[in-house]
Amino acid sequence: DAGVTQSPTHLIKTRGQQVTLRCSPKSGHDTVSWYQQALGQGPQFIFQYYEEEERQRGNFPDRFSGHQFPNYSSELNVNALLLGDSALYLCASSNNRASGNTIYFGEGSWLTVV
């Protein structure tokens, strides 16, 4: 049973560029959320996707956008990259229809903006 998988694991981008991160949820899960974790801090919620729609959003600018596909996988897009976007980006998945459902995370994508 594959867990949450993310790609790429590491990447370096230049300020002003755009980046796309990808996530495949754990088998049986239908909901994907994205988190940003800056160095030395706890993860911060970016947004959540369910049934191919953005359902919740944290305090992040519109430069951060996403998508969920019919197979439940998801992408996180960040435009006009800033140095402050350098962080670990974590994808989490869960089964929205299960009570007391556990939320599982992937290994993350390390983004460095130079």
Place this chain on the structure above:
Amino acid sequence: AQKITQTQPGMFVQEKEAVTLDCTYDTSDPSYGLFWYKQPSSGEMIFLIYQGSYDQQNATEGRYSLNFQKARKSANLVISASQLGDSAMYFCAMREIYFGNEKLTFGTGTRLTIIP
């Protein structure tokens, strides 16, 4: 607004000893869930244990147990017989439970170091 507080930035514990990591939370919602995650230096956030606000008994998962004191709004993680592989960052997180909400609010974490 939800808030999670972890007051121990770092802890050093002798191998094979038990360790308690503190977590207090604040929410006005009667229905919520509390999570503990382990994050090694590789970055992966590993699920350890979950406690629902209406669960009657404290959650246990192998060497991990959650000391849930609802009136005090605390959800401390207890690791029994610590091992060198337990060295990592540990995060407490909370989710208010209502349909469609999957947002977790995290604390600042505790760095645990196990000493041989």
